[in-house]
Amino acid sequence: MQLHNLTIREASELLTSKKISSVELTQAVLQRAHDVDDKIKSYVTITDDVALEQAKQADERIAKGENVTPLTGIPFAMKDCISTRGVRTTCSSKILEDYVPQYNATVTNKLADSGAVLVGKTNMDEFGMGSSCENSGLFNTHNPWDLDRVPGGSSGGSAAAMSASQATFTIGEDTGGSVRMPAGFCNVTGIKPTYGRVSRYGLISLVSSFDCIGPMTRDVYDCATVLEAIAGHDEKDSTTYNAPVPQYHQNINKSVKGMKLGIPKEYFVAGMEAGVESSIQEAIRTYEKLGMEIHEVSLPNTKYALPVYYLLLFAEASSNLARFDGTRFGLSVSENAKDVIDIYLQTRHEGFGDEVKRRIMLGAYALSAGYYDAYYLKAQKVRTLLRQDFELALSSVDILLAPTCPTTAFKLGEKTNDPLEMYLSDIYVVATNPAGVPALALPCGFSNNMPVGMQLIGKHLDEQTLFQVGNAYQQVTDWHKQQPNL
Amino acid sequence: MTQTIDTNTVKHVATLVRLGISEEEAQKFSGQFSSIIDYFNMLNEVDTENVTPASDIANAENVLREDVVKPSMSHEEFIKNAPKSERGYVKVPTVLGEE
Known part of the structure; x- marks a missing residue:
């Protein structure tokens, strides 16, 4: 042992x-x-x-x-x-x-x-x-x-x-x-x-x-x-x-x-590795052998989940990460800073990696005047639809796989x-x-x-x-x- | 439709999030942002005419409590992580300039 x-x-x-x-x-x-x-x-x-x-x-x-x-x-x-x-x-x-x-x-x-x-x-x-x-x-x-x-x-x-x-x-x-x-x-x-x-x-x-x-x-x-x-x-x-x-x-x-297992059909589309798909199908058969009822269900807005998720992430992250400003805790880069804004700019430039930079900038973009309705608000609306998809699918089955x-x-x-x-x-x-x-x-x-x-x-x-x-x-x-x- | 996000826009949003950025970085991000935003434009396909935007995720009710003072972190403890402090205050250069 x-x-x-x-x-x-x-x-x-x-x-x-x-x-x-x-x-x-x-x-x-x-x-x-x-x-x-x-x-x-x-x-x-x-x-x-x-x-x-x-x-x-x-x-x-x-x-x-x-x-x-x-x-x-x-x-x-x-x-x-x-x-x-x-x-x-x-x-x-x-x-x-x-x-x-x-x-x-x-x-x-x-x-x-x-x-x-x-x-x-x-x-x-x-x-x-x-x-x-x-x-x-x-x-x-x-x-x-x-x-x-x-x-x-x-x-x-x-x-x-x-x-x-x-x-x-x-x-x-x-x-x-x-x-x-x-x-x-x-x-x-x-x-x-x-x-x-x-x-x-x-x-x-x-x-x-x-x-x-x-x-x-x-x-x-x-x-x-x-x-x-x-x-x-x-x-x-x-x-x-x-x-x-x-x-x-x-x-x-x-x-x-006797429990009902829902299989969302939108999750089984082209592009899945063959060995992944066969493992998942085998798992479904295992549940069938355990006596579960298998039902195909639909989550029709699945393909929009990724843009909804990332747009809202960018927006919320750009606001959440505003706290890292080099003045109260964490890294502080203040060489030759003439004002507090310089500390923000330098600290964040040196302290954040590229992906963080990308996401907070895209967040500011999605929230900025002229784009708020097209990106942030639109994503929050489609989010409502995603939520309804799950509610509807899970009203007819116990669980999804x-x-x-x-x-x-x-x-x-x-x-x-x-x-x-x-x-x-x-x-x-x-x-x-x-x-x-x-x-x-x-x-x-x-x-x-x-x-x-x-x-x-x-x-x-x-x-x-x-x-x-x-x-x-x-x-x-x-x-x-x-x-x-x- | 391909939506391009030019380097000036990148520099503008960098300013909004208080992020120092070099010319080289602005160029790199410009190309990446264009392809990401272009992908996200697929949301335009969705009819959201009568859809209410999601505003809460779990508890729809406001949470209230009595306004009672309770012990919290000591001032000394709190200021410990500040890169620069003086007499118990966080120390920074000029905040309000002449601009």
Whole structure:
């Protein structure tokens, strides 16, 4: 038994039965994290000291039998856009390279309260802007299944760390597929919860009306465990639902027989890699064998999801990123600055990478006089239609199934010269965020030795059904148990 | 219809977002922006005549709370990350110039 390969459930059983200590488990995971990180480069920061201190505290909790949760003593890694007091939080941007937050995100606090152990902060596309982690302002992360390929993005570090067993679970953030797309590329399970299910307080905002923090794990059961710990109302984020968080494991083993699975026909069009399509079709057959009814459904506005998503992202990001001005925190370039505007211009020029520059400029363009109606307002109108598409489709079936990406992981450098080409890799994952609905990504096969991912899309606040249907699949398949050779 | 975004427009939007930009960068971005915006123009195909723009995503209700003072981060802690500060204030060069 290798401690770094355990699921949360297995590790927790060993911890609470005192067969292992959290310090032992944490040391094993830290060792693994260090051993393979030269190749993978998942981590921006590995927090050995914080981890060992938290592990000791977890062991004390377990020894006393006080306040022990399923995450007590479990080592995890956090995407580097989520604030951790006293631990550098970079968003993989030069502009925040040395930024150390003075406060915790609500998610950080909740995980600390549950007794989870922070082993590090993971690499990402700068501010979440990208689909391959190649827009990180710090360095590239490599796919553990093939080091010449990307891990996907923007939560590429969290996906790669999970896949390479550098943590027992990781936290990602999904603005338009940033949990699901890399989960698919790296053979891990991950959820984008319903918008408003998990507090965004302390998350460095990309698109405030899309951003969703979500766990990445070895299996669906673990994913439910972590979501339950981080979800819920937060007075510091008024967009969180004031609704109780269900006990997600309660129905997780319930049969899916007789439930209706919708297959959105617009997701099965030309351009999908053959091995991806056959894996998805095989998954559909598996559900049929499990007794689900398969129905073709239509999401007619699917092809407009990408422009809607990107236009609204540009607009919101250009406004959200205005805070990085070189005066209150982060990088400050003030050489020969004659006034404060000079500091803004120089700091942002040096601190932001090209993709960030592109997006905030395009945002200002889409919001500017003369273009507001044609771009921003138009996109908000089509967003209403996208939302209605999901409502209508999900009124006749329980859940939808679709691929997470038309291809498996592409090569490093393959799409970096053409921003539009890179945007197109998000085509299957972006529609859920403008609509706010939850989606669970899970491994469903391999194409040319690279992992294929699928996503289950559900109704608002119905993560429970996603976990039930996802778990049913993982009970009869073992794709999620496959690990890369490192 | 191909919509071109010329370098002057790029420089203008760079000013709007307070981003320093070189001539070389303006040229590079100009070409990229044109192809991206051109792709996005496909939204014109969609009939949105009677469609209400989305304004909220989850909770349609306004959230209110009592205006009660609670403990927050100390001033000392808050100012710690400022690149330059003096007597507890963030220090910057001239804000209001002679322009």
